[in-house]
Amino acid sequence: MNSTTNTQLFFEKLKSFVDNKELVKLQLTGKRNQLSDLKKIIITAVEIKKGYCLNFVYRYNTMDITKNFDTQEGLDIIAKAMENDFYNAEMFAKNEHVSLIILPNGKAQIKTIQQTLQAQPTLTHDRVKERLIDTYNNIYLCELEITNANGEIRREMGDKFKQINKYIELLAPYLTELSVKESLHFADMGSGKGYLTFALYDYLSNNLKIKTNATGVEYREDLVNICNSIAHKAHFEGLKFIKGSIEKTELEHVDILIALHACDTATDDAIFRGIKSNAELIVCAPCCHKQISKALNVTNELSNVTKFGILKERQAEIITDIIRAMILQAFGYKTNVLEFISLDHTPKNVMIVGKKTHKLKKDKQQILNDIKAIKQLFGNPSANLSFSFSHPIKKECRLSLV
Ligand SMILES: C[S@@+](CC[C@H](N)C(=O)[O-])C[C@H]1O[C@@H](n2cnc3c(N)ncnc32)[C@H](O)[C@@H]1O
The missing domain is CATH 2.30.30 (SH3 type barrels.)
Structure with missing residues (x-):
């Protein structure tokens, strides 16, 4: 032929x-x-x-x-x-x-x-993911009103369920590669209603059979109380939620640190906490990026890139997340930037995943210099750089001193 x-x-x-x-x-x-x-x-x-x-x-x-x-x-x-x-x-x-x-x-x-073994076409985005988080007899999904009393996904919560499954699906390869195999502690910074905290705890304990302790850190006391009560009902003994700030809450040893849609610069605080506690895995899905947007001041040949409001906003988001990813790399994390969930569901769909490695491809100082160059391009060159992109830079400076 x-x-x-x-x-x-x-x-x-x-x-x-x-x-x-x-x-x-x-x-x-x-x-x-x-x-x-x-x-x-x-x-x-x-x-x-x-x-x-x-x-x-x-x-x-x-x-x-x-x-x-x-x-x-x-x-x-x-x-x-x-x-x-x-x-x-x-x-x-x-x-x-x-x-x-x-x-x-x-x-x-x-x-x-x-094929002797018949493969089945998946057909929906969710079939695989549904297998990762089981809805059958699932107490926390029911308490969070994602499923009804019969264990069926509520129509209006379909997107949330997709998000939870996508998140576990994306993390699964990293979780199976963790060096800690028998027990671990993860912290969820800005845990909110705890959707993803419960799902990760469930997946680690019940699917991967790792003895898991987990702490959700959240400003809002009402959410902390609701989540603790659901953890109790679900018999998730190793999971607790505490009222506190991402910046200051004291944590025991952290193997995995996650921060999903923590508002504005709270993502930077979470990354900082993760690096400082030497977490093996740091996962964040940034939310808004107000800080850098305000600080963008391009006076060079790139000025047209930030001419239109909405495109300036997007540029600010991209630069912020690039700097976050590079900071993770500088501090010894092999970093990936992934699409968290399809743009059809939310525009806040970027996930940054850093995995601690001892084989750095690039020298730390070189990466920090590269970050400085990005800031110089997009910030006000005459201003003190520490303040031109105040928050992430402040973090970076703090990090440099760690
Ligand atoms: C958009 S919600 C996301 C909740 C959850 N991580 C999720 O993805 O479903 C952000 C949550 O982070 C909390 N939060 C924001 N900044 C915080 C901070 N600095 N310290 C503690 N909690 C914070 C907010 O109160 C809110 O509940």
Whole structure:
């Protein structure tokens, strides 16, 4: 069989799997350009509000970007990617496993294996995640009014449930790699109603079977009381919520520190606490970024980048999160920036994950100098840098002194 026929055959099969809703997963790997940051694309079929779509996860060296396309557009993108960007495509359908390999001489090989074990197409974004957090007999989900008394997800809480599952799904690979295997302590800074605190405690204790102690730190006493009462009802003996501030609350040894949507610069305080307590894993999903936005003062050739209000806001968010990620790197954390949840649900969808490593790729001082250069580009060069981007810089200075 010649190459064009093999490639055609592969795409015909792919189209038929998609049309018959049998596609489980397709992976494009073996990048053609070694300098490209894009390592692979993972495609699954999903059923979302707007209908049956293809979900693309673009896996870069340090981040994932997720996008949904309608099926025809998705198929066109896959064909283009195989032409220009990747050598290998591996496709899993209900009963078949098909791979396409483009050889350096341009010839294409196709291999088909009939699967004995039937893979099931996922179809919804949530099927996998639903398995991670079980709704059956789940006391805290019911108390938090995510499920009703029958254990069914309440219609209006569907997005929250998706968020919880996405969060656990993203963290799962990091959690299984933790050096602490038998017992650990995690702190959730700005725990709010505790949705994610309960889910993480549940996953660590019940799925990974790690003896877990956890502390939710929260300003609001009413939320602290509600969460403690739910923890008691759920028999989560190792989980407690305390009233206090992210900045000052005393904590016992922390293995994992999380701060999800902690307001404004509270995320910086949380990162600071995490680094200072030498946490193995630091996870934050920043909320608003008011501080840097106010301090942006671009007078150089980049001034047009901050000319329009809404784009200035977004630029400020990006710069803030880049600085946060770089600070983590400077202090010995291998850092990834991920999409926490699809933009359809919330614009606050960035998650920064730092994992302590002893093999730093870059020298700490070099990274701190790089941060300074970013601030110089976007801040007021004549002002004292410590104050031009007051909060994260203050943290960085404090961190430098640790
Ligand atoms: C947007 S909510 C997020 C709650 C929770 N982490 C989640 O993702 O569902 C932020 C919470 O952090 C609390 N918070 C903000 N800044 C704080 C600080 N400096 N110290 C303690 N709690 C703080 C707020 O009271 C609020 O309950």
